[in-house]
Amino acid sequence: MILSSNNISSHSKTDLHVLWSLQVFAVVAGSLLVLVIGFILRESWPALSRLGLTRLFTDPGWFPTEHSYQLTPIIGGTMLAACGSILLAAPLGILSALFCHFYAPPLLGKWYRHMIELLAGIPSVVFGFWGLVVLVPLVASWHPPGPSLLAGILILTLMILPTIMLITHSSIAQVPSAYIHSATALGLSRWAVIWHIVLPVSRIGMLTGVFLGLARALGETMAILMVCGNVVQLPSHLFDPIRTLTANIALEMAYALGHHRSVLFMSGLVLMGLVLCFVSVAEALRHKANHAIAK
Amino acid sequence: MDDTQSTSELRPTQEKAPGFQSWRPYQSAQQCCEPSTHFQAENLSIVYRKHLALQNVNLEINKGCITALVGPSGCGKTSFLMSINRLTDLILGCQVSGRLLINETDIMAPFTDLLHLRRQVGMIFQKPTVFPFSIRKNLEIPLREHGMCDHATLASSIETSLQQVGLWDEVKDRLNQPAQGLSGGQQQRLCLARAMVLSPEILLLDEPCSALDPISSGIVEDLIVSLRGRYTVIIVTHNLAQARRIADYVALFWAVDGIGQLIEHGPAHTIFQSPQHELTSAYISGTRG
Amino acid sequence: MLSPSNTIGETGATLMVWTAVTLIATPFLWLSGDLLWYGWHQLSINFVVSVPQNAGREGGIGPILVSTGLIMTVCMAVAMPIGLGTALFLSEYTQNDQVSGRLIRGSLDVLAGVPSIVFGLFGNAFFCQLLGLGFSILSGGLTLACMVLPILIRTVEESFRAIAQDQRLSAAALGISQRATIQHILLPAAIPGVLVGCILGLGRAMAETAALIFTSGYVDRMPTSLMDSGRALSIHIYDLAMNVAGGNSNAYTTALVLIGLLLIINLSASWITKKWTTLNQLPS
Numbered sequence: 052m053i054l055s056s057n058n059i060s061s062h063s064k065t066d067l068h069v070l071w072s073l074q075v076f077a078v079v080a081g082s083l084l085v086l087v088i089g090f091i092l093r094e095s096w097p098a099l100s101r102l103g104l105t106r107l108f109t110d111p112g113w114f115p116t117e118h119s120y121q122l123t124p125i126i127g128g129t130m131l132a133a134c135g136s137i138l139l140a141a142p143l144g145i146l147s148a149l150f151c152h153f154y155a156p157p158l159l160g161k162w163y164r165h166m167i168e169l170l171a172g173i174p175s176v177v178f179g180f181w182g183l184v185v186l187v188p189l190v191a192s193w194h195p196p197g198p199s200l201l202a203g204i205l206i207l208t209l210m211i212l213p214t215i216m217l218i219t220h221s222s223i224a225q226v227p228s229a230y231i232h233s234a235t236a237l238g239l240s241r242w243a244v245i246w247h248i249v250l251p252v253s254r255i256g257m258l259t260g261v262f263l264g265l266a267r268a269l270g271e272t273m274a275i276l277m278v279c280g281n282v283v284q285l286p287s288h289l290f291d292p293i294r295t296l297t298a299n300i301a302l303e304m305a306y307a308l309g310h311h312r313s314v315l316f317m318s319g320l321v322l323m324g325l326v327l328c329f330v331s332v333a334e335a336l337r338h339k340a341n342h343a344i345a346k
Numbered sequence: 347m348d349d350t351q352s353t354s355e356l357r358p359t360q361e362k363a364p365g366f367q368s369w370r371p372y373q374s375a376q377q378c379c380e381p382s383t384h385f386q387a388e389n390l391s392i393v394y395r396k397h398l399a400l401q402n403v404n405l406e407i408n409k410g411c412i413t414a415l416v417g418p419s420g421c422g423k424t425s426f427l428m429s430i431n432r433l434t435d436l437i438l439g440c441q442v443s444g445r446l447l448i449n450e451t452d453i454m455a456p457f458t459d460l461l462h463l464r465r466q467v468g469m470i471f472q473k474p475t476v477f478p479f480s481i482r483k484n485l486e487i488p489l490r491e492h493g494m495c496d497h498a499t500l501a502s503s504i505e506t507s508l509q510q511v512g513l514w515d516e517v518k519d520r521l522n523q524p525a526q527g528l529s530g531g532q533q534q535r536l537c538l539a540r541a542m543v544l545s546p547e548i549l550l551l552d553e554p555c556s557a558l559d560p561i562s563s564g565i566v567e568d569l570i571v572s573l574r575g576r577y578t579v580i581i582v583t584h585n586l587a588q589a590r591r592i593a594d595y596v597a598l599f600w601a602v603d604g605i606g607q608l609i610e611h612g613p614a615h616t617i618f619q620s621p622q623h624e625l626t627s628a629y630i631s632g633t634r635g
Numbered sequence: 636m637l638s639p640s641n642t643i644g645e646t647g648a649t650l651m652v653w654t655a656v657t658l659i660a661t662p663f664l665w666l667s668g669d670l671l672w673y674g675w676h677q678l679s680i681n682f683v684v685s686v687p688q689n690a691g692r693e694g695g696i697g698p699i700l701v702s703t704g705l706i707m708t709v710c711m712a713v714a715m716p717i718g719l720g721t722a723l724f725l726s727e728y729t730q731n732d733q734v735s736g737r738l739i740r741g742s743l744d745v746l747a748g749v750p751s752i753v754f755g756l757f758g759n760a761f762f763c764q765l766l767g768l769g770f771s772i773l774s775g776g777l778t779l780a781c782m783v784l785p786i787l788i789r790t791v792e793e794s795f796r797a798i799a800q801d802q803r804l805s806a807a808a809l810g811i812s813q814r815a816t817i818q819h820i821l822l823p824a825a826i827p828g829v830l831v832g833c834i835l836g837l838g839r840a841m842a843e844t845a846a847l848i849f850t851s852g853y854v855d856r857m858p859t860s861l862m863d864s865g866r867a868l869s870i871h872i873y874d875l876a877m878n879v880a881g882g883n884s885n886a887y888t889t890a891l892v893l894i895g896l897l898l899i900i901n902l903s904a905s906w907i908t909k910k911w912t913t914l915n916q917l918p919s
Binding site: 066241 | 642644645648649651652653655656658659660662663665666667669670716717718719720721723724725727728735738739742743744745746748749750751752753754755756757759760761765781784788812813814817838841842843844845848849869870872873876877883886890893894897898901
């Protein structure tokens, strides 16, 4: 910061070169987002201008060879999988963060946290592979066919749980211990302290985690591609196979041409919009939480 | 300790406050306290991760009296206080040994009902710790958790407890506003009300005035004096003048070779006028500590 | 840590917490146990160096490791200078409230949230088609570079900002040029942070699959140049699991290799961070 050009009286030639080259790098990095959005827009433009957004909902179905591009079942499947996994992962993640802080013996709590960090580091393709080899047959033995919405929800739950758990964990750690001590001194039981003090005080942090988890669940590709069965349909129950936006792109990009390809880019645009919405909500919440702490 | 003079100067009306006229320091022990033991520590030792914080404390505390625990920092006063409601359980690596008897019942026994114990023993901390909710909710949480659900009873309990600490008139119109908007002194009184709303028998006060300005500190101190007779009050203080003003009994703790010990304990006038131990006289005269 | 329960609600809550923990720990242990059990017995030097045969059902992962290495090299070779330069620019030449800094930071934050499949789409449209690189290691590496830039820049910038302002002031007071200050004072002090940023970025790139499917391609031959299509480890697992019947046992071993590499990467990042913080905490 001290180096900003007006602070230094002597502008040697090399210094200017350094500043210019750094500026070039910064401009490249800063314009990357514009480039990404621009290219996705450019590629989806034929579909956007010729077909329009409405056809994504009014066409008879998803038959790219017959130029019929209805995305409703795919968007529905995406939403169902993401919402289902958040419904499972949010309580599990919050409970396990509470476990580390209030229930576990210190050493076990530390191990458990490390385990969750390891879980966060497992690549999605490995989750997908394990889901395909272990989870899908398990679901099939309960209720065929196996590759299903349920399998997708379960795998996604495992994948977004670390996000929710780790963020909740750190926001609980920020609850002043004085609150916990004085609540305990009032004769509140462990759960009463959690319910009345810890959860309300750290709720913004928890919400941040939930929204980031939701964003991650929506954007997840590989695991869901491998365990969900990829049938384009609105599922009537948990054991029906589904196809998500991400899986649709991954499956059909390889051979898509013309309008089909353009529609796939458009669905990528829709997906990016959805994910960025949730990420910005999470960022706004994080901002709010930081302000609350600073106050 | 240097502001004690100014504190009493700032409150010239203290002696004239209604209800306090009859109170005189030094003689109060005989006047106010029944000589029955309420709380007793036997061979109490506290260890923090292999470091002995407090060794072999034997102390009896009488019912309805104000007992001040004095001494320099790091001599185990606060640890002692926190062991009385077993808040030491919350601190990692802290082990308490010995016996603590409240009304002849050992609270260190393995199957002690801690929730009942903590309802019986209220505690106030050095910094006011109001929860970041409304004033009403701060008082409702403990009441509801201890089984009071009826709205009318809740409201009347809240009013009574706020009146006890002289806060009712100041906050009755804004019970639903955040408690953190109150001043430091008001927050500390709210904490006191929150502890008293459960009608405990013993009140533990951990330097309740040290984080407050002189005026608020005076108000809180008057409040503590008004508790005499109804509650057994154990107060930790660094402020010798405060102990002199309010205490019936004084216990001096001292860290000898880094290990906290109870040096002397007795009625306030004995301790202040004819201390038995040389450390006590040195501490009181201000040459040590 | 808090008082033991004595009511039904309290017991219920405790039960709930322990159930949740068991529910999470079980699949984790199951997954890692499975990987070790089915992957370990095949893992050998031979597996690591030999060529996949019969669509990957037999043989090893030699060329795939080489392709992965090349993709990572391209990715880091592009991301490191851009990341380092941008981080230096952000930390040394912009204040927190300056428009240019806020714009760049904001756009990087948004970029960090973009799903990886969208990066794949972008890479396909930009690198493969517009720049005419086709399905190649180069396109894959460049796509991954775009993806890891935000995390890289964030970590490196933080490590530059952690350097005490005194050092810059005293350098300026000695009349040292900006280039020399950066080269001799800031860079050496921030090296651990830069390393950690690169390692974290590398970890993220290595775990990625979706962005590579239609940028670096599927070909499992030994690559001869950067313009060849090359199959990354993660894609190999995907292909074996989805498209090759009977490929599971090799997929397990490949997954074990991938996770092993990621573990080494993450452990070294945390080791460096630990080492660095203890060094900084030494009394000067």
